[in-house]
Amino acid sequence: MIIRNARPWGADAADVVIEGARIAAIRPHDSAAAPGPQDVAGRGRLLLPSFSDVHVHLDSSRIGLPFRPHTGAPGVWGMMLNDRRNWRNTDVPHAAIVAGTLERMIARGTTRVRTYAQVDVDCRLEKFDSVLAAKERFRDHADVQIMTFPQAGILREAGTVEYLEESLRQGADVIGGIDPCQLDRDPVRHLDIVFGLAERYQVEVDIHLHEPGELGVFSTELILERTRALGMQGKVTLSHAYGLGSVSEAVSRRLIDEFAELDIAMATVAPSTTGHLSLVDLVEAGVRVGLGEDGQRDYWSPYGNCDMLDRTWQLAFVNGFRRDDLIELALAVGTMGGASIMRGSSPRVAGVGDRPGVAPGDRADLVLVDGETPTSAVMDRGADRTVIHDGRVVADGLELAA
Template identity: 40%
Template sequence: MTQPLLLRNIRPMGGEATDLLIRGGVIAEAGRGLDAPDAVVEEGGGALALPGLVEAHTHLDKTLWGMGWRPHQAGPALMDKIETERRLKKEWNIDPARQSARQVVQSLRHGTTHIRSHVDVDDAVGLAGMEGVLATRQAYAGSMDIQTIAFPQSGLLIRPGVAALLEDAMRMGADGVGGLDPCLIDRDPKGHLDVVFGLAEKFGKPVDIHLHEPGQVGAFSMELIAERTRVLGMQGKVTISHAFCLGDPDLAMVDGLLDLLAANNIAVMTTGPASRPAPPVAKLRARGITVCAGSDGIRDTWNPYGNGDMLQRAMLIGLRNNFRRDDEVEMALDACTWGGAAVMGARGYGLAPGCIADIVLVSAESLAEAVVSQPPRALVVKRGKVVVRDGEVSVRAP
């Protein structure tokens, strides 16, 4: 059992200064002037306290983090990137266990305590990605909560054997079923979604679908997803990632889609993409739609950007959505905290007594300042244990 921990003089969510006493990895008590002779004391110095940040969409199995600079090689189309990646995974030996561990440590450095990772399952790598990420999940179980989504990155029906591999991945313990552009990649939306939702039903797991499809074709796929969500009673168990079609200028179409998402409690994941149409976060939130956030690929064969900092991600979402007021910027942060926790079904998430003690301290006056300035993480606590101090991580990556 970890030793009790007393965090003194911290400001949960930028509010009044208080102390938090943590016992058995859980926030036991909150209040000013707490005392606990058996606890290790950490002086917060008035730091702003956030719950652990949530990376709700990334690809741990294929980051190039720590492999030196590799100039981007892929062409502009989605399929160029898929084919280039299939080739480079072999040529560069992008080892899923090693690479996922590196990203986990990098994310932890920035105060991320929960990661949902899509993991490639295809006819080239088979289940090697799943094996690697599951090994990392076990190795870093004390520092990071990791969920895996079995993800048919290369296509599901256009690649013979992938549907069966996806089922194998679910048997290995994947936490959810992934999907990808049912129209534009698999060219058979009904067939694609039947497999994805069929597996979700069979294994009783949630669905998280990459939907890059723009405009009306994305809307069509989204309607099909909503229909299956409703019929299968999977409300609250489905996430649509990227959802570029929600950024379409045809606002009547978008409004109809938002109604469908709200009615079926379907969540949306956004990266705040600067060069693509993007889901309008404030509008989604006003309809009660859960919004979570992710880095997507970090420094991989798809794109050279990303550092795993979910405060920077909140800034990018804020910039993309033209959020300027504090309450708006806080909405972007909410996607990187509570929104992600909701999508991951993280139990005991938060800063109240009874919550699991996943806590990040930063030097900032307000939540909005934390987002725009992304201060170094002074302290990161995972289940009551200090795992980062002044940006230094207590666990190592290979």
């Protein structure tokens, strides 16, 4: 297959040769060459790596359902209880909502997904089963990792650990944790359980960290300690962690250096906060940083529309980026940044000016999108998109391919 007349990362028009699941060659566009039956018309569009949403809650989505007023109380526990009260109250089966949300994400250019599946004594494995079914249904359209996630904490309700362990036996890819100090109020036991399960089932760890300031730093130091002691370098991600940059410049620098040393990744949802660690400093230090949409118009928040190009705009906006190279950095984080979290062999974003993912030898997970430049694509977020996964067109015009 040849993608004809496309502009990789906004460069000159080229013909991109795909062999199997890889980019084999990139050569100047030949307008006189006759297209083959499997070729894709680039039509001068931008060619970018496909998007990677590495922090999404498919299990709590309301995409496709009528809009409803927000009823959640403040705080993680209050929001969780709101979800627990309402998620079953729909005429559409839960599995259908989850599958529809994933389909919409793929159609808009996301072919790498790390999704949470809440596991607790209320939903047990119901949400996990729905996410697992969606992963199987779209296995040829996207790479999906499932994180078994104790949204209600691990220690507050007896029986949670057993459900977490059963989900790992059934194929969860990642074990999650959440606010070890604030939610469970026993950070040592909480993290010992998380890392113990990760070691037993040989899966990665992803910790939700909403804790502010010095409390968040304390929990982070416990995570660093366990990562080092268990030799889990490259297998731990911190999600949110938007208070780690609020203590002092010295603490921020130390944490960034330790993340780089232990290859601890970070997943951001581009929050409207000012206390997060500098995105530029993180990537320049070699830390893998990915982007996610978090909820999808769910019982926690009305935000989220399955479009990672929208969330890339938000990442650039909340970081105050105006220069093209910085906005393109946000785009690199939203595409290959997450890919490097999900698959260690994927090229990581090496810093401002690095544009990985569209070169000979790279995996053919790509998206064509209209735009004059990558920056204009982020600003305008056009709908003329063609999505390629493993060298095969899986969506076009915001609809899945037949």
